[in-house]
Amino acid sequence: MEDTASRGINAFISEVTQRGGKAVRLTHSRRNPVEVKGGDGSTRIVRVRSKLDGDWQARRQDEDIESDDTRSEFWVFVDLAVDPHQFFMLPSVEVADDIRSEVDLWIMDSPGRTRTGHHAIPRGRVVHGHDRWDALGLAAVKDTSIHVEAPVAAKRTATPVVAKKRRASAAVEEIEVIDLRLEVTADCHGYRWVGRFDETTEILEIMRGPMEGRRFPNPTAAANAVTGHISGDIESYDGWAFWTIGNSTLGARRRKSA
Missing domain, CATH: 3.40.210 (PvuII Endonuclease; Chain A)
Known part of the structure; x- marks a missing residue:
């Protein structure tokens, strides 16, 4: 998007x-x-x-x-x-x-x-x-034969994150913590955000990008907060369309799961 x-x-x-x-x-x-x-x-x-x-x-x-x-x-x-x-x-x-x-x-x-x-x-x-x-310093008449490719941001596929923690004692085995939340991404204002979305509570946490570490009650609140933080304006996005999972929107996944 x-x-x-x-x-x-x-x-x-x-x-x-x-x-x-x-x-x-x-x-x-x-x-x-x-x-x-x-x-x-x-x-x-x-x-x-x-x-x-x-x-x-x-x-x-x-x-x-x-x-x-x-x-x-x-x-x-x-x-x-x-x-x-x-x-x-x-x-x-x-x-x-x-x-x-x-x-x-x-x-x-x-x-x-x-x-x-x-x-x-x-x-x-x-x-x-x-x-x-x-x-x-530009010409009044443009040359339409010149084609300019608009940059297209690459999408990332959703993958589960596995974080491993090791206790100080060598006798204790590694504890594996699996984050079951969905990885979502968004590209806007020249930035990319990566977040984690909880399908049960609908809370979305920013994992990478501006406002990293912030948690929001739903995807729309998260979308408007991060974009407004960058633009300085009051933004109005549909969070279900703003955040994507692979090539699909978060909203499309919700409808499919319903």
Whole structure:
């Protein structure tokens, strides 16, 4: 399964390539930075925000450009709801100023509010940046004969984990502990999580990846927690579709077992 952020980034990278440039996703920040090399030889960092419906999501803290650890020069807003997809490019300074102005008005309505949390960016505030490929040193017309393969994350098969513990005394034999929980995996926001799912209690524990060691009451709570931890947004995933076992979703296994 490919999440919204990855879909938008892959679509953007494809467009950059077909317009005579090169692009690579960077992993040092969870703000979805992409390094773009234009056809004119210039290189710059952009932040990519993507949506399938509604508004794009940012954070009120984005009003402070100094807090941007990507040191981006532009934001790219990708609208995946339309075909062909649409792209809007705005300078990072302009985006920060715009968010600050909107937050100022929001605070004025209720002075007790704080300048933190999620901030929606509607289409009307970015429409003037539509197809500003020239701002990134790219061609206005793309070469559709160039085919760009989107990266596909490999899936792991479910295998039982056997952990062996040895006591200090050499006279005591090894104690074999078998974890009967299902091994589940998920790929999202450029990360892979491996978890263990208890079919009886529906508790899911993160074994590898961000938030390792955390336990959640069900797959959906786990999916939204780990993705929100990376994106900084409020995520809304169906955990039964988010987590996979081999080539099947966790939900498919549940239906099969019912």
